[in-house]
Amino acid sequence: MSDRLVSRRGFLSSSAVLAGTALAGCSGGSASSDDTIKIGVLEDRSGNFALVGDPKHKASMLAIEEINNNGGIDGKQIETFSPDPQSDNQRYQELASRAIREEEVDALWAGYSSATREAIRPTIDRNEQLYFYTTQYEGGVCDKYTFAVGPTARQQLGIVLPYLREEFGPDIYTIAADYNFGQLSADWVKVLANENDANVLGEEFIPLSETDFSSTINNIQEADPDFVMSMLVGANHTSFYEQKASAGLEVPIGTSTAMAQGYEHRRIDPPAMANIYAGVNYMEEVPTDSNTQDGGFVDRYFEKYPDAPYLNEEAETNYFSTYMYKEAVEQAGTVEQPEVIDALESGISLGSERAPEAPEGETIELDGATHHVDHHMWVMRADDQHNVEAVENRKIPEQFLSETVGCDLREEVETTQYTPVDYFEEAQ
Amino acid sequence: MLTCTDLTVGYGSTPILRDIDLHVDEGEVVGVIGKNGVGKTTLMKSLVGLLDPTDGSIEYDGTDITDLPTDERAKAGIGYIPQSRDVFPDLTVRQNLLVGETVNEDVEELLYDTVYEYFPILEERADQAAGSMSGGEQQMLAIGRALVGNPDLLLLDEPSEGIQPSIVQQIQRDIPEISDDLGMTVLFVEQNLGVIQAMSERCYAIERGTIVDELGSSDLTDDTLAQFLAV
Amino acid sequence: MVNGINLFFQFLDSFGFIVLAAIGLAVIFGMMGVINLAHGELIMIGAYGTTLVANAGAPLVLAMAAGVLAAAVAGLIIERTIVKRLYHRPLDSMVATWALGLALTQVVRIIFGNSLSGIGLPFGAIRFGAFSYSMYRTVLSVVALALLVGAYLVFTRTEFGIRARATIQDADTARAMGVDTDRMYTSTFVIGCALAGLTGALYAPALSIVPGMGSTFLVEAFVAVVTGGTSVLLGTTLAAGVLGSADALFTNLYGTFIGQVAMLILAILILRFLPTGLSGALEDLRERIGGEN
Numbered sequence: 001m002s003d004r005l006v007s008r009r010g011f012l013s014s015s016a017v018l019a020g021t022a023l024a025g026c027s028g029g030s031a032s033s034d035d036t037i038k039i040g041v042l043e044d045r046s047g048n049f050a051l052v053g054d055p056k057h058k059a060s061m062l063a064i065e066e067i068n069n070n071g072g073i074d075g076k077q078i079e080t081f082s083p084d085p086q087s088d089n090q091r092y093q094e095l096a097s098r099a100i101r102e103e104e105v106d107a108l109w110a111g112y113s114s115a116t117r118e119a120i121r122p123t124i125d126r127n128e129q130l131y132f133y134t135t136q137y138e139g140g141v142c143d144k145y146t147f148a149v150g151p152t153a154r155q156q157l158g159i160v161l162p163y164l165r166e167e168f169g170p171d172i173y174t175i176a177a178d179y180n181f182g183q184l185s186a187d188w189v190k191v192l193a194n195e196n197d198a199n200v201l202g203e204e205f206i207p208l209s210e211t212d213f214s215s216t217i218n219n220i221q222e223a224d225p226d227f228v229m230s231m232l233v234g235a236n237h238t239s240f241y242e243q244k245a246s247a248g249l250e251v252p253i254g255t256s257t258a259m260a261q262g263y264e265h266r267r268i269d270p271p272a273m274a275n276i277y278a279g280v281n282y283m284e285e286v287p288t289d290s291n292t293q294d295g296g297f298v299d300r301y302f303e304k305y306p307d308a309p310y311l312n313e314e315a316e317t318n319y320f321s322t323y324m325y326k327e328a329v330e331q332a333g334t335v336e337q338p339e340v341i342d343a344l345e346s347g348i349s350l351g352s353e354r355a356p357e358a359p360e361g362e363t364i365e366l367d368g369a370t371h372h373v374d375h376h377m378w379v380m381r382a383d384d385q386h387n388v389e390a391v392e393n394r395k396i397p398e399q400f401l402s403e404t405v406g407c408d409l410r411e412e413v414e415t416t417q418y419t420p421v422d423y424f425e426e427a428q
Numbered sequence: 429m430l431t432c433t434d435l436t437v438g439y440g441s442t443p444i445l446r447d448i449d450l451h452v453d454e455g456e457v458v459g460v461i462g463k464n465g466v467g468k469t470t471l472m473k474s475l476v477g478l479l480d481p482t483d484g485s486i487e488y489d490g491t492d493i494t495d496l497p498t499d500e501r502a503k504a505g506i507g508y509i510p511q512s513r514d515v516f517p518d519l520t521v522r523q524n525l526l527v528g529e530t531v532n533e534d535v536e537e538l539l540y541d542t543v544y545e546y547f548p549i550l551e552e553r554a555d556q557a558a559g560s561m562s563g564g565e566q567q568m569l570a571i572g573r574a575l576v577g578n579p580d581l582l583l584l585d586e587p588s589e590g591i592q593p594s595i596v597q598q599i600q601r602d603i604p605e606i607s608d609d610l611g612m613t614v615l616f617v618e619q620n621l622g623v624i625q626a627m628s629e630r631c632y633a634i635e636r637g638t639i640v641d642e643l644g645s646s647d648l649t650d651d652t653l654a655q656f657l658a659v
Numbered sequence: 660m661v662n663g664i665n666l667f668f669q670f671l672d673s674f675g676f677i678v679l680a681a682i683g684l685a686v687i688f689g690m691m692g693v694i695n696l697a698h699g700e701l702i703m704i705g706a707y708g709t710t711l712v713a714n715a716g717a718p719l720v721l722a723m724a725a726g727v728l729a730a731a732v733a734g735l736i737i738e739r740t741i742v743k744r745l746y747h748r749p750l751d752s753m754v755a756t757w758a759l760g761l762a763l764t765q766v767v768r769i770i771f772g773n774s775l776s777g778i779g780l781p782f783g784a785i786r787f788g789a790f791s792y793s794m795y796r797t798v799l800s801v802v803a804l805a806l807l808v809g810a811y812l813v814f815t816r817t818e819f820g821i822r823a824r825a826t827i828q829d830a831d832t833a834r835a836m837g838v839d840t841d842r843m844y845t846s847t848f849v850i851g852c853a854l855a856g857l858t859g860a861l862y863a864p865a866l867s868i869v870p871g872m873g874s875t876f877l878v879e880a881f882v883a884v885v886t887g888g889t890s891v892l893l894g895t896t897l898a899a900g901v902l903g904s905a906d907a908l909f910t911n912l913y914g915t916f917i918g919q920v921a922m923l924i925l926a927i928l929i930l931r932f933l934p935t936g937l938s939g940a941l942e943d944l945r946e947r948i949g950g951e952n
Binding site: 046047048050051054178204205206207209210211212213214215216217218219221222224235236238239242243245246247248249266267268269270272307309 | 662665668669672673676765768772773774775776777778779780782783784786789790791792793794795796864865866867868869870871872875878910911914915916918919
Binding site: 523 | 818821822824825828829831832833834835836837838839840
């Protein structure tokens with residue numbers, strides 16, 4: 001690593017005289033040498049989000065290794081800048097600045113939580129840095145430089161909530177983590193409940209530090225809903241599932257957060273996760289050919305990382321988005337960021353004819369207008385042995401920005417996050 | 429029983445005690461007298477091991493204990509009654525005595541009978557917090573705490589300081605008696621003339637950190653003592 | 660909605676959690692004046708020991724004993740190598756134990772990865788009407804009470820406990836009475852660490868086993884010790900009772916977030932108006948009543 005940095009600096013100083021003008025402007029330009037592309041990958045390998053962040057890092061490295069072994073992007077090898085941000089938003093801000101100003105990365109992947117994304121987005125926007133945010137999230141980010149390629153709450157809840165409404169009945173109780181992701185996800189539950197003739201009986205927001213759920217369990221029992229929607233987040237909240245099982249609460253639970261990210265069904269003893277339905281674009285058990293066949297995504301991941309505990313939802317997003325970037329660079333014929341963004345906005349599609357780049361389904365399409373992805377969504381159910389099976393799947397496009405807000409980044413440069421409160425009465 | 433040779437104690441280049449030569453025979457009750465600040469308490473602390481001498485040696489019961497840790501000196505039979513008593517204030521009277529037992533984990537019989545015979549109040553007030561007792565009562569407790577483990581040598585640091593006269597009277601009568609009964613050796617430091625006369629068989633006089641005189645029992649007159657004590 | 664039985668179980672849960680979070684810290688801080696910022700990591704070690712041994716197939720009780728032992732051994736090593744040199748240097752010992760806590764978290768992460776697969780909660784549920792409670796968490800509050808009584812008896816009734824307290828009150832005099840004060844310090848520290856390990860062992864089935872799990876307990880632990888005040892065991896009991904009540908009541912009325920807020924506001928009020936803490940205030944009250952008689 002240090003060798004590379006030294007040689008790179010050597011390159012910079014020797015070419016400075018010739019390329020002075022190109023280097024003087026900082027942002028949009030690229031400082032990579034002619035035969036390499038530099039990618040920043042800031043994913044948590046320690047701290048609070050390590051459990052979910054580590055697979056993201058690993059999957060990025062897998063994609064990069066595969067691409068490099070197959071001749072790179074347009075013949076250029078990919079180099080990485082990937083220090084561990086340790087789940088610390090301040091560190092993220094420092095490292096994002098460093099990636100952009102000192103490392104001069106051609107594209108940046110960074111961050112697990114929405115709080116992290118919002119902490120670094122001002123830096124990203126100020127520097128007009130091409131940025132991929134790969135976590136499933138609350139949705140609504142309409143940002144010229146950000147490609148939020150994970151599924152949104154509306155997509156995730158949009159597959160699981162209607163399914164549970166159909167199977168179990170109309171009454172919903174919502175529990176969610178008490179920060180922007182949880183609050184906005186709960187708003188989406190209300191919007192979707194309205195669209196599907198369901199009612200939200202009550203909602204409860206729980207601090208991330210909380211580990212005691214006895215009152216929450218009581219409140220659910222008192223409300224007696226047909227199913228619960230859970231958007232709990234992080235290691236502390238995992239206790240909810242064990243406690244509700246121990247307390248004998250047997251109501252079905254729909255979730256956009258459990259199992260697919262933190263693989264609770266592998267970590268905790270059965271039957272705590274029985275009858276939990278995850279609305280996801282991907283988890284290790286998703287039964288597509290490109291995912292499960294011999295030599296498929298799962299095989300390749302565990303061949304590279306035999307000791308890895310699980311291949312999670314966000315790992316797949318990091319993986320395919322790296323290929324998406326490859327497609328865009330090749331289409332643009334350059335790593336210059338404005339041109340690459342233009343190429344991405346022309347719509348990139350990864351699909352079965354180009355497998356293995358779309359493990360979640362037949363095809364994945366990037367919507368150039370909103371910088372979001374039309375995902376293939378699944379409802380995955382765990383049984384009392386914690387075996388996971390798919391009970392429903394279909395393609396769900398991003399709808400909020402494209403249909404409700406009318407975000408079109410090809411026409412207008414924006415850096416806004418829209419929230420459902422401004423557009424839906426029931427979210428107010 | 430106890431011999432100090434050239435004992436020098438102090439910090440840096442200013443010794444508090446210089447070249448102390450002192451000897452106590454078994455069964456003797458010996459006083460060390462002197463005014464405030466001449467180094468009496470320093471002497472006691474270095475004998476128990478709470479201060480390390482910079483020079484010289486301490487011999488106890490035929491062995492050199494100069495480098496022996498404090499708790500092991502206690503277990504070897506040195507009982508200590510600190511200046512201003514230093515009872516454990518939050519412990520009860522009974523618990524204070526129990527700490528005193530520590531020295532005697534498996535050696536000899538405990539002396540609860542003797543302690544309660546001389547200081548019956550310690551049995552009556554067994555469950556009272558030591559910190560809530562009067563100074564005199566605390567002094568009796570401190571003596572009881574040192575006695576209960578059946579020491580061979582008792583070191584008393586100014587037993588009369590800050591205590592009501594009636595209890596001083598009792599202590600100066602009891603200590604020699606206990607020494608006689610049990611064959612216990614006693615070394616005490618004191619500046620109260622009455623106590624010195626009542627208890628000492630002989631005594632050493634200290635001035636400015638060094639022994640200036642040794643007085644036999646016949647020398648313990650008011651006039652002789654006064655020159656070492658009064659201002 | 661406030662429901663008497665719900666509130667009662669809620670209180671038991673909060674009380675148990677606060678006591679178990681605080682007790683190891685309380686013993687080490689109260690008895691030795693050392694603020695052990697690696698407290699959470701010792702809890703984590705107890706939980707890891709328990710989980711690893713249970714996952715290897717041992718019965719839960721045996722696994723918990725292993726967790727306690729692991730924390731006690733860790734405590735012994737920490738005391739002999741680091742804390743021993745830092746008695747009577749509270750700031751230095753805080754920095755050292757804090758750094759140690761960070762290092763322990765990272766070492767555990769390197770060795771065991773980002774999480775261990777957990778062990779299920781034993782016992783099942785207590786049901787009444789439409790409601791049910793995890794039996795195990797209710798049992799924990801009983802264990803917490805038993806631990807308080809046990810610790811009280813050890814420090815007031817046993818020779819060891821009395822010598823340990825004598826050492827804390829006046830180490831020089833205790834040494835002159837034959838007490839091996841170094842050993843007392845070591846033993847007290849190890850007991851505190853073993854209690855932290857027990858907390859980890861008891862909560863191992865109820866929590867996610869991740870390297871940073873110790874931080875879950877820190878707020879309650881420090882708040883309870885600080886508001887408890889001068890007399891540690893009594894203080895911890897009172898703090899857990901008072902803070903647990905506030906937490907249970909407000910959680911029941913307005914949800915977990917308000918429960919936490921109420922608990923911390925109450926802690927601030929206690930510190931503002933009762934500078935000697937809850938136990939100090941109780942002792943003052945007792946003296947005042949005693950004085951009037």
